[in-house]
Amino acid sequence: MTKDVISGMSSHMDKTIDSLRKEYQKVRTGRASTSLLDEIKVDFYGTLSPLNQVATLAVPEPRTITLQPWDAKMIPPIEKAIMNANLGLTPANDGKLIRLNLPPLTEERRKEIVKQLKKFAEDAKVAVRNIRREAIDDLKKLEKEKKISEDDLKRAEKDVQDVTNSHVARIDEVLLHKEKEVMEV
Template identity: 80%
Template structure:
């Protein structure tokens, strides 16, 4: 019984860490990343489509993203979508390829980004702690319903705390990696 509760808890905590990683992909560092454009949608034959479904995205240089639409008529639509996304990029095209040059980040901007990263990490930790609370409530309910003994409850609570600590450490690790990436000049 307790194993199912802990397995379910681990699954939910893993999703929280993955969600944090996805959020971090959208954060601009000093380097170009196609992840910065993941959320951009363009109108393609009347349907909103993700940018990577209508064009090939590449990073030929550390501070440049190239977007090569599969159809030349998509260039103005893609440029407009990028401008409307308010990412701070100004796309330029040569008739075939759209180029986005990322300006270097200032020291002040890097520090602001790190603050935002820490805030996102703290939100992920709060989510993990909420999952821990739900798991412990589930275990207490099992004990109340006489499905597990008090000793089993104590052991399971310790296991829940150990798993929680490991996921908080994972979040700190993800934060440290991204923070290093942002502060790198």
């Protein structure tokens, strides 16, 4: 029974870390990444569609993203959507292809991004701790219902704490990796 609670808790914590990684992918670093454009929706003949469903996205160079719309008439709405997304990117088109050049980040901007990354990491740690609290509450409920002994409860609480500590350490690793990527010139 305690193993079920702990494995469920661990999978929830894994999802929290995955969510953090996805959040980090959206953060603009010095390198171009198509994931910067994941949240952008384009008016495609009256329907809001994700950018990757109306154009082919590519990263030909470290600081350039190219978009090749499947329909040339879509270039103006795509440019408008990118401008409205407030990413600090200005689209340039040649009639067939839209280029987004990512300007190099200033030191000040890099530090702001790192602060943002640390906030995301702290939010993830809080989520992990909340999951830990819920797991411990579930274990105490099992003990109250006499489904596990007090000794089992203490052992399980220690296991829960160990799993929590390992997930917090993984969050720190993810943060450190992304921080290095952002501070890289």
